[in-house]
Amino acid sequence: MISSSKIVQCKLCPKECKLHQGEKGDCRVRVNIGNKLYSLVYGKPCAVHIDPIEKKPMFHFLPGARAFSIATAGCNLHCKFCQNWEISQTPPEETNNQDLLPSHVIQETLLAGCETIAFTYSDPMIYYEYTYDTAVIAKEKGIRNILVTASYINPEPLKKLCKVIHGANVDIKSFEEKFYQNICGARLKPVLDALLIYKEEGVFVEITNLLVTSLNDDPKIIKKMCNWIFKEMGDDIPLHFSRFWPLYQLKNLPPTPVPSLITARQIAIDSGLKYVYIGNVPGLDGENTYCPNCHNSIIRRIGFDVYNNLVLNRLKAEGFYVRIIRGKKMSEIYRRDFIKMIVSAFLGLLISKIWTKKQDESSSFEKAADIGNEYKEAMFYKVFR
Amino acid sequence: MIKKTGKTVFGIYIIILFLLITAVAVNTFHPFQTARINLSYNNDLIKTIDGIMEKALSFKEAQYFEVIEENNLK
Numbered sequence: 001m002i003s004s005s006k007i008v009q010c011k012l013c014p015k016e017c018k019l020h021q022g023e024k025g026d027c028r029v030r031v032n033i034g035n036k037l038y039s040l041v042y043g044k045p046c047a048v049h050i051d052p053i054e055k056k057p058m059f060h061f062l063p064g065a066r067a068f069s070i071a072t073a074g075c076n077l078h079c080k081f082c083q084n085w086e087i088s089q090t091p092p093e094e095t096n097n098q099d100l101l102p103s104h105v106i107q108e109t110l111l112a113g114c115e116t117i118a119f120t121y122s123d124p125m126i127y128y129e130y131t132y133d134t135a136v137i138a139k140e141k142g143i144r145n146i147l148v149t150a151s152y153i154n155p156e157p158l159k160k161l162c163k164v165i166h167g168a169n170v171d172i173k174s175f176e177e178k179f180y181q182n183i184c185g186a187r188l189k190p191v192l193d194a195l196l197i198y199k200e201e202g203v204f205v206e207i208t209n210l211l212v213t214s215l216n217d218d219p220k221i222i223k224k225m226c227n228w229i230f231k232e233m234g235d236d237i238p239l240h241f242s243r244f245w246p247l248y249q250l251k252n253l254p255p256t257p258v259p260s261l262i263t264a265r266q267i268a269i270d271s272g273l274k275y276v277y278i279g280n281v282p283g284l285d286g287e288n289t290y291c292p293n294c295h296n297s298i299i300r301r302i303g304f305d306v307y308n309n310l311v312l313n314r315l316k317a318e319g320f321y322v323r324i325i326r327g328k329k330m331s332e333i334y335r336r337d338f339i340k341m342i343v344s345a346f347l348g349l350l351i352s353k354i355w356t357k358k359q360d361e362s363s364s365f366e367k368a369a370d371i372g373n374e375y376k377e378a379m380f381y382k383v384f385r
Numbered sequence: 386m387i388k389k390t391g392k393t394v395f396g397i398y399i400i401i402l403f404l405l406i407t408a409v410a411v412n413t414f415h416p417f418q419t420a421r422i423n424l425s426y427n428n429d430l431i432k433t434i435d436g437i438m439e440k441a442l443s444f445k446e447a448q449y450f451e452v453i454e455e456n457n458l459k
Contacts (some may be wrong), residue, residue: 004456006455009452011449018455035443036446037450040443041443155448344406383399
């Protein structure tokens with residue numbers, strides 16, 4: 001006998017989980033209650049930090065800016081090498097969550113004087129409603145929104161989100177379908193489709209590829225990925241090769257050897273990509289931005305610190321053209337705080353000056369009074385002598 | 386004597402002012418301070434569902450889902 005019952009199917013990401021009453025999705029943060037889907041992490045971030053934007057990594061988007069970074073628990077991918085697994089592979093009831101509604105996020109961002117809000121650490125797509133609502137208010141206030149994401153999401157919600165997003169760093173885990181399925185629990189094609197949507201919608205994109213030792217550092221696969229990026233996304237898309245560090249379920253593997261990263265960078269440059277970087281290895285040449293025409297260094301970096309930022313200083317190098325989103329180094333709030341500080345210091349000095357002047361005056365009065373008394377005494381003696 | 390005391394007081398005042406300005410400057414301009422979050426927002430403990438959730442979580446109606454019929458063999 002066949003009977004039918006109602007269930008909920010989530011349409012946010014390509015996994016499209018079918019959920020019975022009380023069941024959670026693969027991301028651990030969306031639950032079916034009474035045949036309605038609910039997000040458990042709206043306004044409940046488990047990580048709130050202020051980071052340099054270079055940490056995302058975003059090298060061509062407001063270089064030197066600060067990002068108010070938030071994340072909730074959960075993720076729709078289950079990468080065995082996850083560098084944030086403590087929060088991404090944990091259900092929200094097991095993390096320490098804060099109460100931070102979208103309006104509060106904006107308040108804190110403005111208070112901290114950050115130019116951008118980064119939805120990062122886990123994956124902003126699984127806390128979609130929170131990301132969207134926060135980004136809408138942020139955009140109204142002139143704050144730029146950044147996604148740091150694997151972009152495993154369906155086209156319709158992504159297109160809607162792109163209207164309020166300014167920049168995105170998208171992770172391509174590997175250019176091999178097998179790697180995506182076995183190591184990450186996802187598929188490659190939706191990620192590539194998402195990248196094309198970002199391009200269509202005019203979102204500034206940087207791409208990151210974490211090279212995991214012996215799993216996705218095959219030069220042939222890297223070459224294939226670079227060719228696709230060059231052909232579909234353009235030659236001026238910044239590409240970051242990040243060093244893997246043994247964590248979570250791949251503690252048995254060694255960190256990515258630096259020569260593998262250098263080889264990957266060279267392959268990308270040979271494929272025609274102009275801006276290729278090496279991440280998680282501070283001090284390497286692959287952290288700097290060079291002009292593709294004159295090969296002069298335009299931005300020098302060590303780790304997340306920015307030095308000699310010619311873009312910010314608006315200096316012109318010979319044949320200078322780099323696609324970089326420019327912005328003010330100091331936000332309005334940041335500058336207002338500075339002015340407040342200067343004014344208060346000036347007032348303090350002024351008050352202290354007036355006070356000392358008064359002190360001097362009162363002491364001179366006392367002196368005058370002393371002289372006057374002496375004079376009176378002298379006159380007294382003169383008269384009555 | 387009075388002049389000397391006045392100078393000392395002024396000196397102490399300037400030192401305090403300097404320390405105050407330094408504290409404000411460090412607090413304001415230190416680049417990577419951890420966000421100071423106001424934790425006084427309401428944090429109502431929501432009832433548990435099937436014993437899964439013991440901690441306060443939000444229940445915001447999600448976007449992008451469909452209610453579908455599932456056929457079961459009995």
